Every structure is written in structure tokens, then in C-alpha cells.
Amino acid sequence: MTDQELITGILNNDKTVIQFLVSKYHKQVIKTAFHLLQNMDDAEDLAQDVCVEIIESAGSFKGASSLSTWIYRLTVNKSLNFIRKNKRKQLVHQFESFFRKGDNSIETRVTEPSEYDKTFENNERRQILEKAVNxxxxxxxxxxxxxxxxxxxxxxxxxxxxxxxxxxxxxxxxxxxxxxxxxxxxxxxxxxxx
Amino acid sequence: METCKLLHENVFAYVEKDLPPVMLQQFDKHVAECAECAAMVADFKSVLILMEEQKSIEPRPFAETRILQGIESRLEKRQSSSFPVFGRILQPALISVGVATALSIGFFIGSDFANVNSQYSQNEEITESVRSDLNVPEFMTDDIIYFTE
The missing domain is CATH 1.10.10.10 (Winged helix-like DNA-binding domain superfamily/Winged helix DNA-binding domain)
Structure with missing residues (x-):
């Protein structure tokens, strides 16, 4: 299905086309939103927002760029707005994920000590990278x-x-x-x- | 020390092998000799591995179904709350007409009641003047009932 066919289907409120749209683009939207927001629940919620926006403003898609690029743009804009609005909420999530990671490390203690050290170190490094990117x-x-x-x-x-x-x-x-x-x-x- | 500083400034590009071959060779040689730089390079190589992991992140199971359900319920909600003709125009118009009608009825009843009262007091005045002219005792006019139209 071409971009234009997809847009026409959405404008005609064709449910099969909407299902196809979600099936084709939900991974792209969730992954991008997750990298920007660092939270999977928020990324899924945002994916819903993006899909609703696509359905409601499909008429404004002029085809100057590809549909994928347009969807990336919507995702990035919505994610950045979300970050601006929810700076306080994000702090709470980081705090929670810090403790959740702590719990995971306790669970992995049953594995080999060397493996545990590796997992722990990887978690630490992941946190350092996330913090630096954020x-x-x-x-x-x-x-x-x-x-x-x-x-x-x-x-x-x-x-x-x-x-x-x-x-x-x-x-x-x-x-x-x-x-x-x-x-x-x-x-x-x-x-x-x- | 000079090479340490240079490697610190280009470590990301070095681990990504995004440097001219001469520089890459120079750093390879240096890393083999300098433990501190070797540790830093190891850290950045682990960052590259973590970044690869980030690329392969997948949505949770049934995310697609949850998104579809969410979209459907949100669109339904919007449709049910968006009856612009009734919700935004007809409803306020009907309320305004109702209020205006109630006010008019109130004024009409009120003005009629005022007429009755003024007529009642006029009749009372006439009776009083007749009573005083004819010297009728007051107790004889106490039970007069004034009829109005």
C-alpha cells in the first residue's frame, strides 16, 4: 500500500487501513518515543496520541516528504512536548527505575558471580549512557x-x-x-x- | 601525554573507527602501551555495544492491540461528544428561549397584579370619601368586599 493509498483510506475512515497503519508504524513510533522518553508506558501512550493525530490530520499531509518522515516528525514533536510538560514526572520515573534496576540485580544473584558482575556492570554503564544522552x-x-x-x-x-x-x-x-x-x-x- | 590528550578528544571517533588510518594506527599503538587510555577505550567500546542494544529494543507484547483499542475508544469518545449543531448551537439557543419566555410570563403576571392592586386602592378611596360625606360609621363599611374586573 502506497503512502497516498494509506492517507486516502484514513480519510475514508477505513478501519482496515487504520489497522494497517498501526501495524506498520507502531514499532517505529514506540522505539523513537522510548529513546526520547526513557519509559515504555509513556512511549505506548504517546504512540496512541501520534496515531490519533495521524488519523485526524491526514488531510494536512501534502506528500512533500514520505509518510514515515511525517510520522517521525509527529513523534519527535509530541515526545519533546511531553518531556517539557512532564519534567517532574520524569524525575519520579528515573527514581523508580533506579530502584527497579536495583531489584533486578538482586534477582540475578542466583546466577554465576562473574555473570552477575557483568550484568551489574552493564546496568551501571547503561544508566551512565542514558543519563549522558538525557x-x-x-x-x-x-x-x-x-x-x-x-x-x-x-x-x-x-x-x-x-x-x-x-x-x-x-x-x-x-x-x-x-x-x-x-x-x-x-x-x-x-x-x-x- | 600528548597522545593521551588527543585520544581523549577523539575517543568516540576512534572506537567507531571514524578517523584517518594514520591516526587510527597511532592510537592503536598508544592504547597497547597506556593502561589508562586502554581502560577508557574499553568503556567506550561497551557504550557502542549498549547503543547497539538500544537499536534492537522491541515494543512489549500486544502493544499493537493496546494501541488499536486506545485509538478506537478515543475516537468514539470524540465522536459522541462532538455534536456541534445540538451541543454548541441548539442547546444554548433553547435554554435562552426558555429563560426569555419565563421572564415574559413573570412580567405579564406581575403587571396584571399591579393593576388589580391599584384598582383595589381606588375603590377603597371612593368608599372612604362616600362614608365620610354621608357620616356612615366605620364599622358598617368594614365588611365591604371590593370586586375588581
Whole structure:
């Protein structure tokens, strides 16, 4: 089914087409939202919002970019709005996930000690990476996630973020530099603690 | 020390092998000799592995079904609450007409009642003047009932 056929089906309120839309794009939306929000419940809720928005504003899709790019743009915009509105809620989630990870590490104690050490260390490293990515400025974080986690081309990122190619290149360069600095500091703090 | 500093500035690009071959060789050699830089490179290599894991994250089971159900119920809710003709125009219009009618009836009854009262007091005044002119004792006019139209 082409993008245009999908849009026409949505405008005609064709339930089969809507099911096809969700089936085709829900993974993309949930993954992108999860990388930006760091919470699967919120990512699923946001996926619903994005799908409803697609259905309600399908008429405004002009086909200047691909449907996938348009959906990425909706996802990124909604995720960033969500982060802005829910900064306090996010703090609570991070606090909860910190303790949940603590519980997981207790469960893994039944495994081999070396394996436990590895899992624990991986969890620690994952937290360090998440924290470093989350502390990046909004634009840098978005460009970094779209490039590194979603593996999108620079051209696609320019369309999603509505920026020029040099701006995206510079954003990604700065994101890497900032991440590198933050990770060096965090890893040295972590190895000092050990 | 010079190479340590240079590697610190380019460690991400080094682990991603996104550097000119000459620089990559220089860093390879340095990492083999410097324990501190080797540890840092190991940390960044683990970051690359974690980033690979992040790419392969999958939605939870039945996420698609939950999303579809959510969309359906939200669209149904919106449809049921969006009757613009009745909800936004007809309903307030009917309420306004009702209030206006109630007010008019009130005014009409009120004005009629005022007429009755003024007629009643006029009759009372006439009786009083006749009674005083004819010197009729007051107790004889106490039980007069004034009829109005």
C-alpha cells in the first residue's frame, strides 16, 4: 500500500487501513518515543496520541516528504512536548527505575558471580549512557537518537527536524563531543567508586 | 601525554573507527602501551555495544492491540461528544428561549397584579370619601368586599 493509498483510506475512515497503519508504524513510533522518553508506558501512550493525530490530520499531509518522515516528525514533536510538560514526572520515573534496576540485580544473584558482575556492570554503564544522552540539549539529543538509534540518514534528519544539512551535521558533531566529555567524567567517577 | 590528550578528544571517533588510518594506527599503538587510555577505550567500546542494544529494543507484547483499542475508544469518545449543531448551537439557543419566555410570563403576571392592586386602592378611596360625606360609621363599611374586573 502506497503512502497516498494509506492517507486516502484514513480519510475514508477505513478501519482496515487504520489497522494497517498501526501495524506498520507502531514499532517505529514506540522505539523513537522510548529513546526520547526513557519509559515504555509513556512511549505506548504517546504512540496512541501520534496515531490519533495521524488519523485526524491526514488531510494536512501534502506528500512533500514520505509518510514515515511525517510520522517521525509527529513523534519527535509530541515526545519533546511531553518531556517539557512532564519534567517532574520524569524525575519520579528515573527514581523508580533506579530502584527497579536495583531489584533486578538482586534477582540475578542466583546466577554465576562473574555473570552477575557483568550484568551489574552493564546496568551501571547503561544508566551512565542514558543519563549522558538525557543531559544533552534537546536538539542534540534528538539528532543523536535519530542518527544512532534509528539509523536515519542526515537527509531524513533534516526533514524531520526541519533544519539544513550543515545544521544537522554540526548538531551531531556537538552531540558526540558533549557525550564524550560527559561519559569520560562519568566513567572515571564510576571507576573511582569501584 | 600528548597522545593521551588527543585520544581523549577523539575517543568516540576512534572506537567507531571514524578517523584517518594514520591516526587510527597511532592510537592503536598508544592504547597497547597506556593502561589508562586502554581502560577508557574499553568503556567506550561497551557504550557502542549498549547503543547497539538500544537499536534492537522491541515494543512489549500486544502493544499493537493496546494501541488499536486506545485509538478506537478515543475516537468514539470524540465522536459522541462532538455534536456541534445540538451541543454548541441548539442547546444554548433553547435554554435562552426558555429563560426569555419565563421572564415574559413573570412580567405579564406581575403587571396584571399591579393593576388589580391599584384598582383595589381606588375603590377603597371612593368608599372612604362616600362614608365620610354621608357620616356612615366605620364599622358598617368594614365588611365591604371590593370586586375588581
Amino acid at each position: 543531559s544533552l540539549p534537546e536538539n542534540q539529543k534528538t539528532a543523536f537518537i535519530l542518527s544512532k538509534y534509528e539509523e536515519l540518514s542526515y537527509r531524513e534528519i533534516t526533514e524531520i527536524m526541519n533544519l539544513s544539512l550543515p545544521s544537522v551535521e554540526s548538531l551531531l558533531q556537538r552531540a558526540k563531543q558533549n557525550l564524550q566529555k560527559k561519559l569520560i567524567v562519568q566513567f572515571s567517577e564510576y571507576s573511582n567508586k569501584k
